[in-house]
Amino acid sequence: MLPVSLSSTSSAPYYQQIVDQVRNLVLSGRLPPGMPLPSIRTLAQQLTVSVITTRRAYEELEREGIIGTRPGAGSFVATLSANELSATRLTHLRSLLNEVLVEAKAVGVTPQQLKSLLQEMLEQ
């Protein structure tokens, strides 16, 4: 069983929700390295989604290096070195921050305003 919960009203596709949630669970340590993951079919049944979705999510997670697959033995949480862990966390944060930058540009917030906003929030 994976502690994943999908929202049908979120704009993110199901596979993306699975990827994001599993990534967070792994990075936060909730899913320890080496832990075996349910098969794509078992997970599909657990979450009541299509097996195509879970397959896609696992493929994406494997691409990011968060999980690994042994042929015949299924998937498991990858063992990431400290460097890999921080690199992954930073990559994830980078893409999140990128969305903020795009949004800021769209609504006309200047880089200066953005920097002071970040400063203010970090000091809290």
Place this chain on the structure above:
Amino acid sequence: MNMSTVGMIIRKDFQQQRKRLLISAAVLILIAGMQLIDGGTLGVISGIYSGFAMVTAMGALYEEEQGGLLFLRTLPMSTGSVVLGKYLSALAFLLFYAVVIMMPVSLTKQTSDIDVIMSIVAAFCVALLLIGPTLAVYFRYGYRAIQNMFVGTVLFIVLSQFIVYLLKISSGPPPWLIHIIEQLKWLDNVDPVLVSGIFSLAALMFYASMGCLAARGLRKRDL
């Protein structure tokens, strides 16, 4: 072809039709008995017998149309088996009625009375000749198609009884009919058992060929 399941189908048909079979048997005994006491003829027995056989067959086919046929066709069962089950069921019904009709016969006449035996055999053959094609049409075209046939057959039987009755009370059969009956007189010289045997065999072969036609028809049928 799986004989044990064909056996199951025949037993199931008997079980399913048992009310109809018992009521028909009772009425058959009653009417046949009355007719025989009255000095019944071959035609009458044929008519009654065939009538009841048709009624039972129609009943069984109605049940099939309600789903049995589609159920069987979803199984890996050949069209031959499906048809065989039905044809053997109908044959079993006919034999059942033949046994049933022996009861009033044994009460009113001697069972060894050759005329009576031949009447029953003739009735059996007529029924085969009627039911064989009816089943074939059912398998190819469905229940609707044979409902008309059924009405037609009943009308035919009733009409023929009526005609026979008219002939009786009138001056007798028309000359051309007498002529035909004269032609058939040579049969009296032939061993009646042999004649019954040949007619029965012919009827059964016709019945079997109708079965083959039915199987081919079923293969083409859209359910």
Place this chain on the structure above:
Amino acid sequence: MSPNQQAATVISIKSLKKTFKKFQLGPLDLDFQQGYVYGIIGPNGAGKTTLLKILMNLTHPSSGDVRIFGLSYANDEANIKRRIGFVPEEPYLYRLVDAQWLGRFVSAYYPNWDAAVYQRLLHELNVDMRQPVHLLSRGTKVKLELAMALAHKPDLLILDEPTSGLDPIVRREILHLLSEVVQDERRTVLFSTHITEDAERVADHIVFIVDGGIALMGEREALRTQWRELIVDANDVRQLTGVIRTEDAGQGTVRVIVGEGYNGQADMQRFVINERPLALDEILAELACKKSEAII
């Protein structure tokens, strides 16, 4: 279990046509892959039952070719049917027999019949083995048919409107059973329904049939990302692809229905103020509209 395995084609339909007096199904061309659940959705009379009957060789096509497991009905009818479990829309069963009789009868035709599985399924589904069929409710009859269909371990399970007319609890039982079936990836499930919520729950692929033709076929999840209702600024509508129709939503915004051709990611996302995926029955309604517009 390699994630990138190429699935085998279980059913291959080419140029299939069935002509009736007032209706024509096809020409249809489509394939069904092994290991998935296919939901066939369409309004009543669209041709779903006809299609499934043709797949079972209960109805014969006017033209075209159907292959199941690579075999054709002309040569291998028994071989094909031995590997298919079929649950019809109307539970066609002999009235006076019971589940036990049916089990014994049917088992003679399926070499893979497992009586233990049959009993277990009947027990799990609360079907009384000794009750005659005509005394069972419709839901129980469907469950009985399902048990008969699954007990011989079919490679392909075909169901025609399995949940129609059933209460929500029984519906869930049946849908759960279907998703159990494909835990074995060698098996495939096809079911037709006009209850789109059921297809939402368990189908991997959806086939929309409208008026005897395939209006759309796609992965259920992909449909969620393509077919959406968006609120965008009126000026941004032309930036979107796959627009089907629009209507005013107030305050200078427009409600846009998008479908095929809409790419929900990155470059489109910035125009979207609010959005939601369309439910399958809404997609069906859009497709049915398009069809009738095309006729006009």
